[in-house]
Amino acid sequence: MKLRSVVGAVLAAALAATGLAAVATAATVPAADRATGLLALGDFDFSRPEVVATGLTVPWGMDFLPDGSALVAQRSTGQVVRVRPGMQPQPVVTISGITPVSEGGLLGLAVSPTFAQDDYVYVYFTTATDNRIARFRLSAPQNQQPILTGLVRASIHNGGRIAFGPDGMLYAGVGDAGQTASAQNPQSRNGKILRMRPDGTVPADNPTPGSLVYSLGHRHVQGLAWDAQGRLYATEFGQNTWDEVNLIVAGGNYGWPTVEGRADDPRFRDPLLVWTPAEASPSGAAIAGNRLYVAALRGNRLWNVPLDGAGGVGTPTAELIGAYGRLRTVEYGPDGWLWVTTSNRDGRGTPAATDDRILRFPPVDAPPTTAPPTTAPPTTAPPTTAPPTTAPPTTAPPTTAPPTxxxxxxxxxxxxxxxxxxxxxxxxxxxxxxxxxxxxxxxxxxxxxxxxxxxxxxxxxxxxxxxxxxxxxxxxxxxxxxxxxxxxxxxxxxxxxxxxxxxxxxxxxxxxx
The missing domain is CATH 2.60.40.290 (Immunoglobulin-like)
Structure with a gap:
């Protein structure tokens, strides 16, 4: 493994809204390759939330189907529901064998990148004996096929986040299950990020031949997200001192349990960003444009982390502080909106009457959803098949042709x-x-x-x-x-x-x- 040498400068900012500090370190890249400035793509209007679903029970994993609807895994019930804006959630399937003890249950969910051809949906869940990954076809959800079994389970640190990378491989964050030594044991699959083919087998180009282990030295990875250049970022729970955002490289060792946070130790890779657990406990992660969004549980907020286009980060900003309680998952939807789930019914929050919820936030330049499009007739106009008498001819459909x-x-x-x-x-x-x-x-x-x-x-x-x-x-x-x-x-x-x-x-x- 080629070790990283840290040559970036340390950026620190005291966040007035929280009174706590978040420290960011620039990634090691040649100066000539570093992007100039921080790009503003991926900004959302957090003052205009839209409630997509209510009354859920610890919505954990979420991913989108080609039609734009979301599949959502509920940790405690083991049920997968299909969610669309403006409609009630529709039950899809209840995963068999779920044992929802403490942090275990139905966790991650990922839709196959070739769903149009294979119809597969993947889930990560806790059983009475292990953590495992299974897949099912949406057209026959009752037939669930395990592709990876035998991951050590516990009441804590089960990991559970799964996501397909731009290479078409399935990645899984697996916690140390409370057995800290597992994270540094290359023979154990716990305390790792795993990389596998869609059928659960080992890719030929993994760092160690025959092993699913992609990176090691992790305590409890909860978020996986890739930028436009194919770089993988992961969020991770620390113990008592530092939570982390890491830039993941094949074969990288991230130090746990020898290191929590930064160590400047050549054996390990330091995080890009650290927070105290009180301001973070970072769970799901998503990248939209040049922003990394991190859902924070104990921190009751959404972290907005600028990405510089070259593997480094800028100073993070806290969004939605205390507005919705514990936030579990964040995803960038195919509708261009940012989707966020609450986690207030997980036994550690204070649920509102409508919790748990899924909310989405529009891009900053999106018009209000309550207003009709500018080319549509006003609400007092005749039906949309005929133009209003006051509308300019160029904005109305010809009377001889239907709108479609x-x-x-x-x-x-x-x-x-x-x-x-x-x-x-x-x-x-x-x-x-x-x-x-x-x-x-x-x-x-x-x-x-x-x-x-x-x-x-x-x-x-x-x-x-x-x-x-x-x-x-x-x-x-x-x-x-x-x-x-x-x-x-x-x-x-x-x-x-x-x-x-x-x-x-x-x-x-x-x-x-």
Whole structure:
């Protein structure tokens, strides 16, 4: 293993809102590779929460299906529910064999990155004898297939977070189960981050041949998130002194139980960021744009950590302090909103009448969801199939065509602006409708190379191989004649990064401008 030498400067900020300090250390990277400044992509308006679901019992794992709905695992009941804004949660399945003792139960959940082909959903849970990972097909959820068993279980430190990386592999944070020596034992799978194929077998390129262990020296990893360059960040509970955010590298040793927090010991990798347990107890993590969001349990807040684009972090900001109690999970949704779950019914919080809840927060530039789109007729106008008499002709659909009419061939144009670095890029996509007004839009294209989208905003974006589908968000579906809609995404690539040329809007070819 190539050890990291720390050459970054230490950034410290006293947070006036908390009276406590969070200390950030810049990652070790060549100065020429460091991004200039901290980018502001991924900012959300935390003053405009939308309640997506109420009355849940310790919602723990959460991931999204291609249609934008969320699957949510409830720790204590073992039930998976399907959640959509504006609708009641729908039960999907109750996982068999769950033993919800203390911190155990139904924990992580991950949707297969090839769900459109295989229909698989993955769950991490505690049984009477072990922690394990199983998968089931959403079309037949009663048939649950274990892919990894025998992880040591306990009443504490079960780990449980699972997520698919940009490489298509399944990663799992496994706690030390209260047996601290396990974290430094390479033969034990506890106190580790594991990396496996979707069927649970060992990838050939893991750090140790034949071993699922990807990194070691962990106490209780609770959050896993990748940036646009494919770097893995993990959140971890400390013991009494320091909680951590770590930049994870293959084969890295993160020091527990020899080290808690920073040690400047060449045997171990120091964290990027540490907090006291009172201000954090960090659980789920998500990256949106150039922000790492960390849900804090004991800290009763959401940490907003700037990422500098080169593996380092800036000074974190505390959001939602005390507003919703204990926060367990945070995910960046395909709708471009940030989704957050509470954890006030886990035996350590003070639940409100509607807890536990799932909330989502809009991007800073999103219009209010209660207001109609600017191209829609006012509420006092006739039905949407006819334009209001006071509306300009260009914003209303022609009376001879329904709102959902697809543009004719060549009746759309696409602008594709890229900000690119060595192995990643962001793209700003602007679509202009040259045909009849539509009330819902879908843009499709094929990547010429190996580009892989990691997250997006202002659209619901799905990718299968080289094929990409971007659908409108809930608030920007109306696209009038000559109207333009924009959205963006982050992606990784290697080699060249050619621009797609086969854009289609609602099935009709578009001109690339």
């Amino acid at each position: 009419t697809a543009p004719p061939v060549g009746a759309c144009s696409v602008s594709w602006q890229v900000n690119q670095w060595s192995n990643g890029f962001t793209a700003d996509v602007r679509v202009t409708n040259r045909g009849a007004s539509v009330s819902g839009w879908t843009l499709t294209w094929t990547f010429p190379g190996n580009q892989q989208i990691t997250n997006g905003w202002n659209a619901q974006i799905g990718q299968s191989g080289q094929q990409v589908t971007a659908r409108n968000a809930a608030w920007n579906g109306n696209l009038p004649a000559n109207g333009t809609v924009s959205f963006g995404f982050q992606a990784t690539y290697s080699g060249s990064n050619p621009r797609p040329s086969d854009f289609q809007l609602n099935g009709a070819p578009c001109q690339v401008v």
